[in-house]
Amino acid sequence: MVGEISRRDFFVTTRDGVRIAIREVADKEAPDRSVPMILMHGTRIPGLSEYDLDVPHGSLAEDLARRGHRCYIVDGRGFGRSERPPEMEAPPAKTRPLYRTLELTRDLDAAVDHLCDASGHDRAGMFGWGVGGTCVMAYAALFPEKVSHLVLYVMMYGAAGNHPKFCHGSQWEDPARPGHFNRPHFGNYTFNAVDMLTREWDRQIPIADKTAWRDPAIVKAFEQALIDGDPTAKDRDPPTYRSPNGMLEDLFLMGIGHKLVDASQVYARVMIVRPEFDTLSRKDDMDALAADLINAAEVLYWQPENTTHYILFDRPERGRDAMLGEMEAFLGR
Structure with a gap:
């Protein structure tokens, strides 16, 4: 029997002294037998917006907790409720983008160590x-x-190159230095519009009535979570929220064909999720990723048809329930 879902917000400190915000979502009565999970956000969106919206079918963390998985939702440095550097209190500057992917592994390490200590497990998912x-x-x-x-959900690997959006000649490339991220334009961090996800989501939904595909309450909760995640958001009209640009630089580099890490170095069990209508993750790139996972204990390459990049927020019958089922079977092995 499922018990009460609990939520607890706290901070951990990384090896280099940065305070990282974590939300724990767990079933109070579930024994710690299932795989404890770290949930890491993407390029510009902090963790709670992606993994714990307070609306039906809006919280992957709660769905996993109800299946016995203690979850830690991480905000990387500079994102959401985590510590931001002094540079992000000043206007954006034409300097090195803040916080590349490898820098963020320090934040994950602090979260994994805390989760393993709290759950009694040696390893985390x-x-x-x-x-x-x-x-x-x-x-x-x-x-x-x-x-x-x-x-690995709707990700880029960097094996294919020639991405239609993050490519040579795009806004992301410095016109004076081909092959380099456009630092003179984007700088160290960005102000983002809260409706950014909705506009891209609309383009991927293949029917005119978008509400038949996604619940409008999800969109409202998502956009409110973005505002709530930045204490300065309402200082601007319309509200915008801040995010570091390091992950954007990594997106561009992977888009033109740079691998940031070789998958042959991974030994864990791996599930790759690439929805059919996704415009970020590409089939040829994910095919290469699957082929490179030569040392992984298992590779599950799931490519659900008739689904969008935002399958986690789509209505249950539009692929969300199927994904939860696939994930639970995978995590049970």
Whole structure:
């Protein structure tokens, strides 16, 4: 019988002294027998917005907790409720983008150590969205003894190149230095519009009535969570929220064909999720990722048809329930 779902917000400190925000979501009555999970966000969106919305079918963390998995939702440095550097209190500057993927593995390491101590497990599972998937894969390569399962959701790998959006000649490339991220334009961090996800989501839903595919309450909760995650958001009209640009630089580099980590260095069980209508994750790139996972204990390459990049937020019958079922079977092995 499922018990009461509890939520607890706290901070951990990384080896280099950065305070990282974590939300624990767990079933108070469930024994710690299931795989404890770290949930890592993607490029511009902090953790709670992606994994714990207070609306029906809006919280992957709660769904996993009800299945016995204690979850830690991580905000990487500079994101959401985590410590931001002084540079992000000043206007954006044309300097090095803040916090590349490998830097964020320090935040994951602090979270994994805390979760393993709290749950009594030697290893944790990890779920990464977009570049968050690249981040957790890099962490699993650095610390194979700490990771049992990886769920790589709508990610980029960098094997294919020629991405239609993150490519040579795009806004992301410095016109004066081909092959380099456009630091003169984007700088160290960005102000993001809260409706950014909704506009891209609309383009992927293949029917006119978008509400038949997704619940409007999800969109409202998502956008409110973005505002709530930045104490300065309402200082601007309309509200915008801040995010570091390091993961954007990594997206561009992977888009033009740079691998940030080689998948042959991963030894955990791996589940790759690439929805059919996703415009970030590409089939040829994920095919290469699956082929490179030569040392993984298991590779499950799931490519659900008629689904979007935002399958975690789509209505249950639009692929969300199927994904939860696939994940639970994978985590049970």
